[in-house]
Amino acid sequence: MTILAKICGINSFIAAQTAIDSGADLLGFIYFSKSPRHLPIDNAQALMQQARQHASARANKVNLVSVVVNPDNELLDHIARELKPDFIQLHGHETPERVADIRARLNVSLIKAISVSSKDDVATARVYEPLVAHMLFDAKPPKDATLPGGVGAKFDWTLMEGHKGLAPWFLAGGLDPWNVADAIATAKAPMVDVSSGVERGPGLKDPSLITQFLKNAKGS
């Protein structure tokens, strides 16, 4: 099975270039000021343009994702207009009603993240699935965490056993180059997403870890 992989929290050209050259299918750009990977819109615009140009020069297909947390309409409109991402990832507590509003408002495909610690959490995907292109299953962050994602927290991958999904879905949360093959095999995940697991410090993407993650994910 071909596994699709997203490298999230891209905040430098070297990280984007390495991810594209190593076969990433999607790159994520964080708009959330508490994140060490946060990029103001102007910086994201410049970096996304460089990434698109590099992918096009290499004839690689890569989709660019803007990641937001409980965004208001003003921010969403701004992101859609200025960044023109292929996807917007909603990584907060957006309700199904709010996701339906966003879908009606924007002409951008959506990814909805939900945090998982039980089978019931996985089942909540059913109500979102008709509204979005992909679901993303992440761990519940620790209680004292300031970020809803990007903290390297893992969940029990066996909770995903038997989950089919209307569309291919992402497994995320605490993945790294050493555990990604096991995670894919256990969860039967068609797509994976990583942020902190390919860093040498908060917000510091490590090119060799990006390359190793993609090799191990795609070799599965």
Ligand SMILES: O=C(O)c1ccccc1N[C@@H]1O[C@H](COP(=O)(O)O)[C@@H](O)[C@H]1O
């Ligand atoms: O990466 C971030 O800083 C981030 C901030 C706010 C919302 C989501 C964020 N990242 C997403 O979280 C998952 C899991 O991260 P990790 O691999 O466990 O560090 C990541 O795949 C991003 O989609």
